[in-house]
Amino acid sequence: MIEFITNVRVLYAHTDTMGVVSNVRYLEYFEAGRNEFLRKIGFPYTEMEKENIALPVIEANLKYISTAKYDDLIQIKAKINELPTVKIKILYELSVQDKLITTGFTIHSFINLKTFKPTRPPEKLIKLIKEII
Amino acid sequence: MIEFITNVRVLYAHTDTMGVVSNVRYLEYFEAGRNEFLRKIGFPYTEMEKENIALPVIEANLKYISTAKYDDLIQIKAKINELPTVKIKILYELSVQDKLITTGFTIHSFINLKTFKPTRPPEKLIKLIKEII
Amino acid sequence: MIEFITNVRVLYAHTDTMGVVSNVRYLEYFEAGRNEFLRKIGFPYTEMEKENIALPVIEANLKYISTAKYDDLIQIKAKINELPTVKIKILYELSVQDKLITTGFTIHSFINLKTFKPTRPPEKLIKLIKEII
Amino acid sequence: MIEFITNVRVLYAHTDTMGVVSNVRYLEYFEAGRNEFLRKIGFPYTEMEKENIALPVIEANLKYISTAKYDDLIQIKAKINELPTVKIKILYELSVQDKLITTGFTIHSFINLKTFKPTRPPEKLIKLIKEII
Numbered sequence: 001m002i003e004f005i006t007n008v009r010v011l012y013a014h015t016d017t018m019g020v021v022s023n024v025r026y027l028e029y030f031e032a033g034r035n036e037f038l039r040k041i042g043f044p045y046t047e048m049e050k051e052n053i054a055l056p057v058i059e060a061n062l063k064y065i066s067t068a069k070y071d072d073l074i075q076i077k078a079k080i081n082e083l084p085t086v087k088i089k090i091l092y093e094l095s096v097q098d099k100l101i102t103t104g105f106t107i108h109s110f111i112n113l114k115t116f117k118p119t120r121p122p123e124k125l126i127k128l129i130k131e132i133i
Numbered sequence: 134m135i136e137f138i139t140n141v142r143v144l145y146a147h148t149d150t151m152g153v154v155s156n157v158r159y160l161e162y163f164e165a166g167r168n169e170f171l172r173k174i175g176f177p178y179t180e181m182e183k184e185n186i187a188l189p190v191i192e193a194n195l196k197y198i199s200t201a202k203y204d205d206l207i208q209i210k211a212k213i214n215e216l217p218t219v220k221i222k223i224l225y226e227l228s229v230q231d232k233l234i235t236t237g238f239t240i241h242s243f244i245n246l247k248t249f250k251p252t253r254p255p256e257k258l259i260k261l262i263k264e265i266i
Numbered sequence: 267m268i269e270f271i272t273n274v275r276v277l278y279a280h281t282d283t284m285g286v287v288s289n290v291r292y293l294e295y296f297e298a299g300r301n302e303f304l305r306k307i308g309f310p311y312t313e314m315e316k317e318n319i320a321l322p323v324i325e326a327n328l329k330y331i332s333t334a335k336y337d338d339l340i341q342i343k344a345k346i347n348e349l350p351t352v353k354i355k356i357l358y359e360l361s362v363q364d365k366l367i368t369t370g371f372t373i374h375s376f377i378n379l380k381t382f383k384p385t386r387p388p389e390k391l392i393k394l395i396k397e398i399i
Numbered sequence: 400m401i402e403f404i405t406n407v408r409v410l411y412a413h414t415d416t417m418g419v420v421s422n423v424r425y426l427e428y429f430e431a432g433r434n435e436f437l438r439k440i441g442f443p444y445t446e447m448e449k450e451n452i453a454l455p456v457i458e459a460n461l462k463y464i465s466t467a468k469y470d471d472l473i474q475i476k477a478k479i480n481e482l483p484t485v486k487i488k489i490l491y492e493l494s495v496q497d498k499l500i501t502t503g504f505t506i507h508s509f510i511n512l513k514t515f516k517p518t519r520p521p522e523k524l525i526k527l528i529k530e531i532i
């Protein structure tokens with residue numbers, strides 16, 4: 001199983017009065033990690049859209065273990081442990097200097113952008129994921 | 134059990150290219166609901182802070198059932214089903230014109246703002262919650 | 267000249283490490299004020315869209331005079347001083363308990379949503395604005 | 400005069416229903432550019448804070464010339480044209496594949512973090528800026 005890593009620099013705008021990254025910001029970090037994950041395995045999300053498929057989030061879970069503060073460089077690991085069916089589950093581990101700060105997952109359904117109905121994942125995506133899990 | 138309701142108007146800035154509210158925005162709606170919930174039961178979060186207690190989110194879960202679009206008026210129901218211990222769990226149900234769009238919960242720990250260590254919930258909060266569950 | 271007022275409650279998620287509302291959040295408050303302004307004069311933005319007209323922001327200016335903090339209730343005044351041409355300028359004054367905290371304006375162009383070319387403002391909008399300036 | 404460049408990848412969460420980056424997001428891109436600018440000239444903002452100095456934004460201006468869409472790589476150029484006094488002005492030029500999309504500036508005052516009163520910029524910062532303008 002291969003993990004894919006993206007880094008995000010914490011801006012002042014990401015933090016709140018407690019002096020740490022706001023809990024509401026992490027789903028955006030998850031998106032940053034997911035976006036680069038799909039690009040790196042060879043199936044960027046823009047290609048998904050060209051095939052008229054969207055991946056709306058249908059569930060998200062976040063566990064806040066520790067905090068990140070302004071100017072920290074957050075390392076976002078994204079990975080997939082199981083083959084997609086009509087859904088796909090992506091897992092995230094965020095850390096700052098090897099200290100784990102947040103973990104979580106998002107579950108997405110494959111939707112046909114013309115009919116807005118559930119659809120099967122592209123064969124190419126299944127093939128690419130088989131190579132890394 | 135009593136539910137507390139807050140309304141939020143969807144701005145353009147809340148939506149994304151799919152024409153619906155971005156999944157990343159909902160944790161902010163949860164905060165809006167939680168904020169008014171605490172105010173309405175008689176223990177606004179600012180009072181919590183005056184007692185040197187913070188309630189950082191330690192877990193969040195979101196289930197995206199349907200979508201909201203620009204200018205929709207989202208009704209946010211917040212409720213508590215169980216008495217707080219060292220943690221408190223708040224549940225959310227978001228709907229647009231009686232159509233359920235998102236459900237979820239956040240779990241918070243009670244932290245002493247001077248020592249940053251876990252603490253017990255204020256007696257007054259427990260008393261107020263007993264009255265509504 | 268009539269001013270239109272909207273209120274926004276400051277969430278934790280709006281603030282930053284300095285303990286005040288982040289400078290990046292104010293354009294969203296401006297949108298909230300603009301949105302209600304258009305609704306109250308009788309031409310909600312959703313109606314604009316139904317007439318295939320969009321109002322993208324082409325310029326924005328913000329002067330940060332004082333600060334707002336968590337749980338403050340920000341009063342947003344929006345007004346128009348001059349009739350729209352191919353552009354429209356909206357002015358904003360934000361205050362907390364009568365203390366002015368931010369002023370600014372946005373300039374928008376009228377765009378035909380089918381051709382994405384500049385267009386003239388709807389006659390009805392001009393008429394409604396004439397009544398209030 | 401030297402320009403400093405930072406890149407930001409447009410996420411879905413940055414866009415709105417019009418299919419382009421929301422106008423409210425650009426002040427955050429400005430912050431990303433400013434943050435890296437200060438780091439690259441040798442005076443990261445965290446060092447400013449260690450010297451008990453903050454740089455709150457007192458004015459911001461944005462001109463939206465063209466649009467960016469999901470997955471675009473935005474190039475953020477930040478520069479300074481004049482020596483700081485009690486204020487500092489930073490200019491920004493954002494482009495996608497050499498097409499200019501947004502320009503603007505922010506003006507900041509130097510504030511002593513202990514007294515919250517205006518203060519003079521650090522000598523080291525003036526020296527570093529002299530080298531690049």
